[in-house]
Amino acid sequence: MKILVTGGAGFIGSAVVRHAIRAGHAVVNLDKLTYAGSLSNVAEVSDSPAYAFEQADICDRARVDAILARHRPDAIMHLAAESHVDRSIDGPAAFIETNITGTYTMLEAARAYWTEAGRPEGFRFHHISTDEVFGSLGPQGQFTEETPYDPRSPYSASKAASDHLVGAWHETYGLPVVLTNCSNNYGPYHFPEKLIPVVILKALAGAPIPVYGAGDNVRDWLYVEDHADALLLVVAKGKVGRSYNIGGENEATNLHIVERICAILDEKRPGNRPYREQISFVTDRPGHDKRYAIDPSRIREELGWRPSVTLEEGLEKTVEWFLDHEDWWRALQGREGVGQRLGTKA
Numbered sequence: 001m002k003i004l005v006t007g008g009a010g011f012i013g014s015a016v017v018r019h020a021i022r023a024g025h026a027v028v029n030l031d032k033l034t035y036a037g038s039l040s041n042v043a044e045v046s047d048s049p050a051y052a053f054e055q056a057d058i059c060d061r062a063r064v065d066a067i068l069a070r071h072r073p074d075a076i077m078h079l080a081a082e083s084h085v086d087r088s089i090d091g092p093a094a095f096i097e098t099n100i101t102g103t104y105t106m107l108e109a110a111r112a113y114w115t116e117a118g119r120p121e122g123f124r125f126h127h128i129s130t131d132e133v134f135g136s137l138g139p140q141g142q143f144t145e146e147t148p149y150d151p152r153s154p155y156s157a158s159k160a161a162s163d164h165l166v167g168a169w170h171e172t173y174g175l176p177v178v179l180t181n182c183s184n185n186y187g188p189y190h191f192p193e194k195l196i197p198v199v200i201l202k203a204l205a206g207a208p209i210p211v212y213g214a215g216d217n218v219r220d221w222l223y224v225e226d227h228a229d230a231l232l233l234v235v236a237k238g239k240v241g242r243s244y245n246i247g248g249e250n251e252a253t254n255l256h257i258v259e260r261i262c263a264i265l266d267e268k269r270p271g272n273r274p275y276r277e278q279i280s281f282v283t284d285r286p287g288h289d290k291r292y293a294i295d296p297s298r299i300r301e302e303l304g305w306r307p308s309v310t311l312e313e314g315l316e317k318t319v320e321w322f323l324d325h326e327d328w329w330r331a332l333q334g335r336e337g338v339g340q341r342l343g344t345k346a
């Protein structure tokens with residue numbers, strides 16, 4: 001299969017690109033290379049004859065049309081987005097533009113391309129989304145595919161809007177779409193402004209390790225390679241018009257994650273004192289969702305997917321990866337806003 005991946009230079013998109021090439025697919029990586037994108041994330045496959053890169057903005061319809069006409073993909077996996085909740089609080093405009101207008105532009109370009117090709121049955125538009133569209137859970141329960149949408153941050157609201165556009169393009173125009181909503185990812189190439197890399201890098205720098213509020217917010221963590229695996233399965237075998245929730249069934253409080261990372265670092269890179277002594281509780285994020293948890297039974301029962309990496313193993317692999325790839329993260333630390341507290345302008 002030839003797959004056009006948008007956002008393939010980002011954290012999850014690059015895992016999809018690497019997996020797809022290894023699995024024998026051809027890949028066209030369409031990415032604008034914003035502050036969050038890096039071609040070093042796909043360096044291990046970029047020499048492959050099955051790989052092509054196009055630097056473009058998903059809001060630029062003429063460029064997207066030309067790329068589709070040139071490469072003629074069998075499927076589009078749409079991951080390009082503004083993805084950091086804290087940035088969406090300080091500057092929502094880019095989230096509206098990329099996540100809503102950009103998805104609309106991709107859908108219209110895909111519809112024109114698919115129509116011109118004679119509406120092939122096998123074509124897929126796979127929209128990659130988040131569990132944050134479902135809002136915040138209390139202590140009990142899990143998000144299913146039937147949970148009503150209740151987004152609460154500019155980021156999740158923009159993703160919810162894009163999900164609705166994808167559903168509408170299927171119902172109204174018959175575009176063969178599949179949709180996935182996934183929980184928090186972590187792993188290699190995680191951009192250094194997100195929680196897990198921040199903890200590792202602040203710890204190594206001897207700096208205060210920030211924990212929002214009391215650190216009792218719960219997330220359902222999934223190792224990024226397992227997510228990429230699930231996405232390639234859904235684009236190939238998912239039922240048209242259907243959505244699939246993807247999660248690791250690995251619930252943990254933020255404080256637990258931070259303490260585990262500190263303990264792993266104590267073992268692998270011991271300092272003069274335990275890293276947990278650097279933990280510093282800071283003012284909470286405005287509107288911070290309390291708990292997310294995914295019920296992944298649909299993807300497990302219909303497509304046979306299950307995660308292969310436990311949270312414990314995944315955290316250890318991730319810490320090791322960051323210890324071994326200092327050049328990668330040092331090069332990104334100079335990028336705009338990285339290493340600073342963002343999301344306080346509410």
Ligand SMILES: NC(=O)c1ccc[n+]([C@@H]2O[C@H](COP(=O)([O-])OP(=O)(O)OC[C@H]3O[C@@H](n4cnc5c(N)ncnc54)[C@H](O)[C@@H]3O)[C@@H](O)[C@H]2O)c1
Pocket residue numbers: 006007008009010011012013030031032033034035036037038056057058059078079080081082083084098102128129130131159181182183184185186191
């Ligand atoms: N990170 C998570 O835990 C998580 C969980 C569930 C779903 N998702 C979704 O998965 C997708 C990828 O997330 P991520 O964490 O890899 O994001 P990321 O921020 O690491 O990467 C986004 C990529 O999109 C590119 N991009 C941004 N705007 C663009 C534009 N206008 N045109 C073309 N390219 C553009 C960036 O250059 C970057 O390479 C997003 O749609 C996100 O909503 C993320």
